[in-house]
Amino acid sequence: MPFGGGNKCGRCQKTVYFAEEVQCEGKSWHKCCFQCMVCNKSLDSTTVAVHVDEIYCKSCYGKKYGPKGYGFGGGAGTLSMDRGEGLGIKHEAPSAHQPTNNPNASKFAKKPGGSDVCPRCSKTVYAAEKVIAGGSSWHKACFRCANCGKGLESTTVADKDGEIYCKACYGKNFGPKGFGFGQGAGALAYSQ
Helix, strand or coil: CCCCCCEEEECEEEEEEEHEEEECCCCEEEHHHCECCCCCCCCCCCCCEECEEEEHHHHHHHHHCCCCCCCCCCCCCCCCCCCCCCHHCCCCCCCCCCCCCCCCCCHCCCHHHHHCCCEEEEEEECHHHEEEEEEEEECCCCCCCCCCCCCCCCCCCCEEEEEEEHHHHHHHCCCCCCCCCCCCCCCCCCCC
């Protein structure tokens, strides 16, 4: 303990006496000096974030030292135009877009005009609405039986020649024929 009665405050460098002391990471602070270095918000043991010898609230710490990019540093569900210039963060000017010259670009890099096309409605199928069956991509709304129009799922779909059917219609149209087939369990059918 230095001469003069106490440790030096991490912010104002004045003596900190026991009655007004807050300790964090082995350093002493006055209660009134225990504030975020950027926004001056009062801190406590649950809201402090330490970087070297500086203390921050968790929000300012995240903006200054956390990951960068979409969805980071603003809190859950918020969008912010604050790029952190007030925190001393310097940004480079974005470079102009350079299209690739790779002739073998993956299907994930295709432009919307080159995307998958729904066989039912002949419109572009985007990833958020894509269902894959029968070797094609379908819109969720178009993912229906070609015969009866019933909505399909991965467990109820059957495909034939690029078209999709529910299992019942597939069985009736393409299943085995003859006595005891295609009419349901225990049913007898008379055909001429």
